[in-house]
Amino acid sequence: MEHAQRATSLPRLYGLLAEFDSPERLLEAARQARQAGYRRMDAYTPFPIEGLAEVVGFRFNLLPWLVLAGGIAGACGGYFMQWFSAAVNYPINVGGRPLNSWPSFVPITFELGVLCASLTALIGMATLCGLPRPYHPVFNSPIFSLETKGKFFLCVEATDPQFEIRQTWQFLVRYGAVGVFEVEHWKR
Amino acid sequence: MAGDLLHNPPGIDRPEPVLAPDQTYATIDAKISSIVLQRPLHAGWMAATAFAFALVCMLMLAITYLLLRGIGIWGVDIPVAWGFAIANFVWWIGIGHAGTLISAILLLLNQKWRTSINRFAEAMTLFAVACAGLFPLMHLGRPWDFMWLIPYPNSMWLWPQWRSPLVWDFFAVSTYLTVSLLFWYQGLIPDAAALRDHATKPIPHTFFGILSLGWRGSAHHWKYFETSYWLLAALATPLVVSVHSIVSMDFAVAVVPGWHSTIFPPYFVAGAIFSGFAMVLTLAIPLRKFYGLEDFVTLQHLENMGKVILVTSLIVAYGYFEETLMSWYSSDKFDWSMMVDRAFGHYSFAYWLLIFCNVVVPQTLWWRKARTSIAWLFALSLIVQLGMWTERVVIVVQSLHRDFMPSAWHDYYPTVWDWITLIGTLGLFSFLFLLFIRSLPMISIHEVQKLSHERDEEGAGKREEGRETAPARAGS
Numbered sequence: 001m002e003h004a005q006r007a008t009s010l011p012r013l014y015g016l017l018a019e020f021d022s023p024e025r026l027l028e029a030a031r032q033a034r035q036a037g038y039r040r041m042d043a044y045t046p047f048p049i050e051g052l053a054e055v056v057g058f059r060f061n062l063l064p065w066l067v068l069a070g071g072i073a074g075a076c077g078g079y080f081m082q083w084f085s086a087a088v089n090y091p092i093n094v095g096g097r098p099l100n101s102w103p104s105f106v107p108i109t110f111e112l113g114v115l116c117a118s119l120t121a122l123i124g125m126a127t128l129c130g131l132p133r134p135y136h137p138v139f140n141s142p143i144f145s146l147e148t149k150g151k152f153f154l155c156v157e158a159t160d161p162q163f164e165i166r167q168t169w170q171f172l173v174r175y176g177a178v179g180v181f182e183v184e185h186w187k188r
Numbered sequence: 189m190a191g192d193l194l195h196n197p198p199g200i201d202r203p204e205p206v207l208a209p210d211q212t213y214a215t216i217d218a219k220i221s222s223i224v225l226q227r228p229l230h231a232g233w234m235a236a237t238a239f240a241f242a243l244v245c246m247l248m249l250a251i252t253y254l255l256l257r258g259i260g261i262w263g264v265d266i267p268v269a270w271g272f273a274i275a276n277f278v279w280w281i282g283i284g285h286a287g288t289l290i291s292a293i294l295l296l297l298n299q300k301w302r303t304s305i306n307r308f309a310e311a312m313t314l315f316a317v318a319c320a321g322l323f324p325l326m327h328l329g330r331p332w333d334f335m336w337l338i339p340y341p342n343s344m345w346l347w348p349q350w351r352s353p354l355v356w357d358f359f360a361v362s363t364y365l366t367v368s369l370l371f372w373y374q375g376l377i378p379d380a381a382a383l384r385d386h387a388t389k390p391i392p393h394t395f396f397g398i399l400s401l402g403w404r405g406s407a408h409h410w411k412y413f414e415t416s417y418w419l420l421a422a423l424a425t426p427l428v429v430s431v432h433s434i435v436s437m438d439f440a441v442a443v444v445p446g447w448h449s450t451i452f453p454p455y456f457v458a459g460a461i462f463s464g465f466a467m468v469l470t471l472a473i474p475l476r477k478f479y480g481l482e483d484f485v486t487l488q489h490l491e492n493m494g495k496v497i498l499v500t501s502l503i504v505a506y507g508y509f510e511e512t513l514m515s516w517y518s519s520d521k522f523d524w525s526m527m528v529d530r531a532f533g534h535y536s537f538a539y540w541l542l543i544f545c546n547v548v549v550p551q552t553l554w555w556r557k558a559r560t561s562i563a564w565l566f567a568l569s570l571i572v573q574l575g576m577w578t579e580r581v582v583i584v585v586q587s588l589h590r591d592f593m594p595s596a597w598h599d600y601y602p603t604v605w606d607w608i609t610l611i612g613t614l615g616l617f618s619f620l621f622l623l624f625i626r627s628l629p630m631i632s633i634h635e636v637q638k639l640s641h642e643r644d645e646e647g648a649g650k651r652e653e654g655r656e657t658a659p660a661r662a663g664s
Contacts, residue, residue, distance in 0.1 A: 023641060046213065046382070047638040048410035056407045063415045071423075081339060085347035094351065107356040107434055111363040114427050118367045118420055122374055125416035129409045132401035139404070147405055148221075148382035148633065150213025 014137035014185050015041075015157035016168055017144070018177035023049045026152040029175035030055045033156065036171065040160035044138065044153040056154075066124040067117050074116025078109040141183050155183060206301045207639055208483035216484075216636050220379075220629050221386050223479055229626075232478065237622045243615020250608045251326065259329050261605045267591040268584075268600035273327040275580040276610055278435055279463065280320035280617075281361065282456070282576065285428055286464025287313025288368055291375070292424035295417075301492050303639045304484040308475065308621075308630045309468050310372040315620040316467070317365045319613040324357075326609070353437040360434040367427055371420045377403050378413070378634045432460045439583065445526040446587030449514065455507030462500035462546070463576035465493050469569035471621065473562055475630065484631050487560055494559035497572065501550035504579075508543065526590060534599055535586040538578050545575025 020026040023045060030043055034055055043049075043056050079102075086092075087099040126132065138144050138155060147153060154177070156168050172180050211219075254261060264271035287309040294302035325331045337358040339348055348355045380400035387393040403409065433453035440452040469490065476485040515523040530539050549571050552558040559565070585600045624630065 043407040044405045045407065045410065046217070046378075046405060047634040047641065048414050049407070053407040053411035058408055058411050061411065061415055063412055064419065067416075067419050067423075082350045085339065086350055090345070090347050097351075101351060104351040107430070108350060108359045110430060111356075111359040111427075114423050115363045115366060118370050118423050121416045121419045121423070122370045125374070125412045126401060128412050129406075131403065131409075134397060134402045136402065136404055144404075145385035148217050148385055150217065150637070 012184055012186075013158045013165070014140075014183040015155045015160075015163075016165070016172060017138065017141050017181045017183045018154045018156070018172040019143060019146075019179040019181070020152040020154065020176060021178055023052075023152055025176040026154055027052055027055065029172065029177065030154055032175045033154070033171070037162050038156055038160055038168075040157040040163075042155050042157070044144070044147055044155065046148045046150060046152075049152075063121070063124050063128060067121045070120025070124075071113045071117030075109050075113030077116070078112030079105055082108060137183050137185050140186070141181050143179070143181050205643075206486055206488050207304070207636065207643060208486065209643075211483055211636075211640055213637050213640060216640060217382060217386075217633055219481075219483075220631050220633050220636070221383050223625070224383060224627060224629055225386055225392060233622065233626060237619065240615050240619035240622055243612055244619050246608055247612025247616055250605055250612055251322075253605065254326055254609075255331070259327060261603060262609075263600055263602045263606055265598060265600070267596050267598055268588045270327075270584045270588060271600060272581070272602050272606040272610060273323045274438075275577070275584040276613065277320050277323035277327075278456075278584070279577045279580045280316050280323070280613065281435060282432060282460030282463045282580075283467045283573075284313040284316035284320065284364075284368075284464065285432060285457070285460035286468050287311070287316075288364075288371070288424050288428040289461055289464065290468070291371060292421040292428065295421045296425060300639060300642075301489050303635045304481075304631050305468065305472060305489055306635070307372075307375065307632045308471060308625070310368060310375070311621065311624045311628075311630070312467060312471060313368050313464075314365070314372060315617050315624075316464075317361065317368065318620070319617050321361060321365070322613060322616075353434065353441045356434045357438055360431045364427060364431045367420070367424055371417075371424055374413070374417060374420065375632055375635070376628065377401060378405060379629045379632060381405065382633050383629065429457055432456045439587075444587050445515070445520070445523040446530065446583065448523075449511060451507055451510050451514070455504065455510075458500045458503035458507065459546075459576055459579065462497060462504055463573055465496050465500065466569040466572035466576070469493050469497075469565055470573065473566045473569075475625065479625075479630075481631065484636060487562075490562065490565055491556075491559045494553045494565055494568075497568070498550055498553040501546060501553075501572075505547040508547065522592060526587060529590055530582065530586050533586070534589070535582060538582050538586070542575050542578040542582060545571045546579060549575075 018029065020029065026043060026045065027049060030041070030052060033041060034057075039057060041056050043052050045052065082105040083100055086101070086105075091099050093099075138153075143151075144153065154172070156163060156172070158165075162168075169180050259273075262271055262273065264273070287306075290302050290309045291306040294306075325334050328334055336342070336346070337348055337355060348358075377400055380396045381403035384393060384396035384400050387396055433456065436452035436456035439447035440449055442448060472485050472490070472493075476482050512527055515527040518524075530536070549568060552564070552568070558568075589600055590597055
């Protein structure tokens, strides 16, 4: 029920998708859009373009800190597991060696640190990107599948306070878009 | 002009490009994705896959018989309790090292030539590690109890012995497999999205759609993607060095002459990279020929791999030299008699074969002509693999067969089941690899596109020197 209500209350238009021929033109247009005050926008490219994320509003990169925390947690957990089992839970005297024989605990501590950090990197990346997300309005645009063939897109979203369909359209064309397309929330 | 002379000194060949100059974003994408999507099943591919599958069936048979009868069907006995199984394990895991080396270390070193070979080299890593993992499991004798290596709250209230390199080995290999898989999968996400967008039939569309997690190439996505990719590379770099170091400790920690040596970790890692790069060449040369990928895997790639093989061959040669020197210098009579036996004893032919394959033959790579001869590189890659496999067998078998007590001396002969198992894993590896090249993009589309963008930028930078680029205005 709630879903149906949302469906009727949401506007039809998600945004305007502007197509560019080259990453340089896209970057330039995105910069101009930012200067003109547009904030709710995103760029879609077949490969990473340096500096583009910051222009379309990327602020803080949490991922390295998550990975660091994951690595530390994995390494501490790994060492704790070995210490607890060998020195507390099941102590065995092997040739009078110390129970907490830390040098021989190093390899597994290292391996588990790397393992947890790596898992955090991939899962963290997916989570911060909001993936997995099989559906997104930009997929409704038939032109969007050209992305990997070397097309570059800038999408100015309709929720942007500055968004006004005619003005934004003209703006995008002025800054080098070879085509501008409406993106709808639902496939008709 | 002086500057021109500096960049183009006469008499020195300019390096070949790592990507053919006429490739654009669209052609890169079309070429790589068409191998997976459009091309009908090729007769050659079918024949190769059928042959590999027959070998997989043979492996299944060998494993079934092993489970029925136990490891007595192999040539192993006391004192040579490790035999082919462990030698094969060490060899396969070594081959698996080149993939991560190419994808992680060369990424951190900003080597552009890694771009078009990293995907299939990583796949090679995964399949080689999978083949490697089979051997210690089978060699356990009771493979169904392998989970005793995993620390889990079991009904016996027992923990693994953390001080044993064999337990370290389990953690190292399983971590390596997991991290390689993560790294490989992450690189695959944008390419899966590309294939999803290309696929016209529902099954590939759904398959790649799920695999791509809904990737849409947003600038925010790419930012996180690159961060994660670099972090994974930075994590995989020490990991790849640690894996074969830990494998070597399985040997070095023991008191057996021929194993008990501090040179083992670096010497094993160098040997791993050596055999791994040879395997990349073995795979890359037929792939680029049969799938017409000469524009992506250029002569420059092959030559660079030749150089890596030459360098690692020299490190391995130093390992052999050091081992011999130290057993003489230590004045340990057990160690020295092992060394004499290695060079002149029962298995001396294997020792001289490995010296020939790993030290003598790769010296041809000092000549550019050899490094750029595709036929020679292919032959050399096979020779190196034979040499490295022989080296692992010599280390395992020859060191063990002369025990401290002459009464325990015993020669080792592989049985037919040893050979079937080895050939079976070669079949498994080929089978998995053939499935991979037909179902996933074997070259990273987005990375090659980025490479092409960087190349265009460099070209534009040279052309536009001193001129200011006007902001592009079109269509108004």
